[in-house]
Amino acid sequence: MVEPALSAPRASAAGIGGVRLRQAVRMIPTLLVVLVLAAAFGLPFLWAVLTSLKVPREIFIFPPTWLPEAPQWSNYIEVFRQAPLALFFWNSLKVTVLTGIGQILSASLVAYGFARFRFPGRNILFLVMLSTLMLPPQITIIPTFLLFKWLGWLDQLRSLYIPPWFGGGAFAIFLFRQFFLTIPREFDEAAKIDGANSLWIFFRVLTPLSVPVFVTMGIFSFLGSWNDFFGPLIFLNTTEKFTLALGLTYFQRVVSLGGQATEHLMMAASIIMTLPCLLVFVLLQRYWIQGIVMSGIKG
């Protein structure tokens, strides 16, 4: 496995002090472009944070002011009063966790089956599985909706978190299988000679060696269900069932009823929804980046 050493700048051993002046001067235009782009990516965030700390009166003045006169941290409490945001948060958490467990468990077991066992039709089934990568959810959404209606799953969170338990999606299976293939079979054989069954081998031999891919998949799974809007929009109906993604549009509807400026609250709610993603990114950045690179190399 080639470690894509993204974090280690190539040939930077000399350090900043060692870089010659001429070279430093040549870098100035590049650095300027880098800075301008950073502003383009970062400014909208900064603007959202600053807006979320303003009072309504400050929202609609032109030219706008950058800094709030007095930061209104209470806006972040106010949003929870305006709509059941805490409930939405809880629903999202529930869906995210249950989806994550189901997706990771089932995808890794299926991948284990594809990676380590010989059975008739394996290669064809694997190709069929891969081809579902190209199957967008919109194609199957109508019959799935009718199926869930028939099952009585509509307006239930289970319509979101049960399907991932059935294989967890082609991408997850593919990622796990590719990783398992890099683990020498000798480890399995050794355990088998000691009398271990295949499930034991999976949990005690393969899993401990595959921690990075499990973490990576955990991140992808978390992001996927935390941000999912299409599924909740179609399957959920009553406000009490809304996830945060859907609840945010409900929130927008409710707070804008008063006719006053509500942008500060909208920004606060949006930031609250983004915070868990930021947290995961900050804590697990390395795995995250590796995962993206891993999925891209074999594309």
Place this chain on the structure above:
Amino acid sequence: MRISSATREAIEGYLYIAPWLVGFAVFAVGPMLASIYLSLTFYKIITPPDFVGLDNYIRMFQDDLFWKSLWNTVYYAAVFVPVSIAGSLCCALLLNQRILGRTIFRAIYFLPSITPIVATAFLWLWIFQPNVGLANYLLDLLGIEGPRWLDDIQWSKPSLIVISLWGAVGGGSMLIFLAGLQGIPIELYESAEIDGAGNQAKFWRITIPLLSPSMFFNLVLGLIGAMQMFTLAFVATSGAGQTRPAGGPAYSTLFYVLNLYNHAFDYWEMGYASALAWFFFLILVILTYWQLRLSRSWVYYEFDQGERW
């Protein structure tokens, strides 16, 4: 009776992939077949499906909104995909240089791509606010009178493209390019230099060909993703309080999937919407196949493509 070890292995293998097999049958094959049938019926949920032959498909091709949504989607994809790939590549090239605070810049570039789309939509609705928004304020400082962005028929699609670019350029595709760049052996550049190659030649003859697999990957995924444009348009155009239908103004942001959604879950025309879904599937299959064919002529693979990781 003794079971041979090969049979035993096969049984175990099937058992492990069983969850996927069930899921595949229930959530992929079943719905696909059902939607073929549904697309040939008139079905409004309250009454049983009524077989109408190809009526839905005929209606589809005569529907102005269908063509409008197809055009909007093609417009969006045709602008967004090339620009986002070029942008990602430029960002990757910049961040591949020896500059101060590279890790911090990479994080800043990456942040928009981890922001939930719904949050992104609200953030940019506020920035593109025509009267007091940040965008028009900054343009005002430059002496330019800004457009009405999402409220303007001319500007609504470009606005959505800008928002999508913000969320895509510094994201996964940039990282894939960065990894690709760092995988290019320095010796190639060195020997090219000995042969007298300039920066231009090095870029077009070494960097670009060796990055072409990454580019292909980003292109295929980017195009499929762009064709499925939905959430951003839905949230950003349904207006404050969702008082107006998504896809406005004047259907200028009615994308294919938005149109499908409206027919299925607003008008409950499940038969017609299934026809839309099938035609959409056909488009995606053709696009993907065409890209795979085309890729043979421009994607360069090194010989040791074996197990890279």
